[in-house]
Amino acid sequence: MDFTLGLYGFFTSFVLFNILFFAYTKYKDPYFDAANIPISSKNMADIPMFSIVVPVKNEEENIRNCVQSCINQSYPNKEIIIVNDGSTDRTAEILDEMRREEKAKTNDKQQLRILHLSRSVGKKKAIEFASQISKGEIYAFMDSDCDMAYDAVERAAKIFMSDPQLGALTSHGRVRGAHSGNILEKFQDVYIDGSCRAIKAEESSFSSVTCCSGSLSFYKRAAVQHFIHEWAHDTFLGMDFKFCTDRRMTAYVLATRPGMHESSMNKSSSKSKNSDALLSRNTDGDIPILATGNDEVELLQKTTDPDREYDKRATPPRWNVKYSYSIKVNVGVPNTISALIQQQIRWKKSFIRSLSSTGGSYWCRPSYVAMLYYIQTAMKFLRPYLVLHALVILPLEGDLRSTILWVMGIMYTGMIYAVDFRLRNPGDKLWLYRPVFTFLTTFVYTWLLPIAAVTIRNKSWR
16 A cells, blocks of 8 residues: 555554544543532532523524523523624524513523623624623533533533532533434534544543533633633734634633633733724613723623632642533534535634644643644644545556555544444434545545635634
């Protein structure tokens, strides 16, 4: 076989073996050790408060289902903050209707809070607005096209209570309605399931998950509050960078320690820098948020823990970042080719942006998982050349044998992931889609990374 393809195939096999080895032998769902921790409305003072934050823009078809899943949570000590990021469809109307319904049922004006922004500022800044009025010790960030299992927050609370060192926690996603959806939704379901249970489980076995998914993830307030302003106003290549929401937030937690205040900590209490006037209407009527051109949003409450001296003589370990298979979330995904490609390009741009944050600090995590991360990163950048080498250069040189062996290797890799899916989901026939999807990722997704690099200054979402 051609040496270049053979060497690349060796590293592919090496990485895949390690991912599945650690996912199956070392990973332990953190919920298993925390399941028996008592949670009830009678011990509210002993359990952490959760701030469930959902930024939303133009999601009239999904938002009711999303918000209802937040309201239905079995966990008692929570608040729900929905930030309407300048929607132009019926999203605002639906949210106000749900707020009235909830108030009529519970007469509790604090549990569900709706903020309407007069213009769109983007997901990250919308979350920053919510953080200014939130009261929880732990954030639950969820995308507006998702809905979580009724016990998701309760399970997360038990995990955080069992691990004081836990800074961030991510969930297990499956595509909503995949079995009745089109072929693209089926492809994405098996891919998301495998990515969580294999890759995130492998990283979680070292307490070092590289990306807490935007579909549903939890962050300890003390681990991220100092960073939220910098994250919301992230710049890259001299421009405001609206992508890279999840990876960048996760990277910050990976790189820091409890009690450690980075240089960005004061930015969480500084004033925002928007150029235009912005009015957010809080439908509870108690705290209007007004942003004016030059000296904008003052924090409405103290959002950081009291400063603590950082004792360098007794350096604490860095935050744990974990994944729980037991915390379930249904994910909304693109159902057309064009929407899927656009989403993947955004994710590739986020990956490029995260190289300086995740890549620049991941070496401080356990050395073996760090080695695997850097190998995978290098392989992603080499893959376009490998595909070109295998499909164009070698056939022109008359070496069809190497090309055929390489294509067989791709099928073999896809079948391994398919078997993994089938073992964990008995009777689910979606495993058949996994080998085919492997070809899609190889021959289509591979080229989206260079496209993302070339178009990285394009900030359009769609």
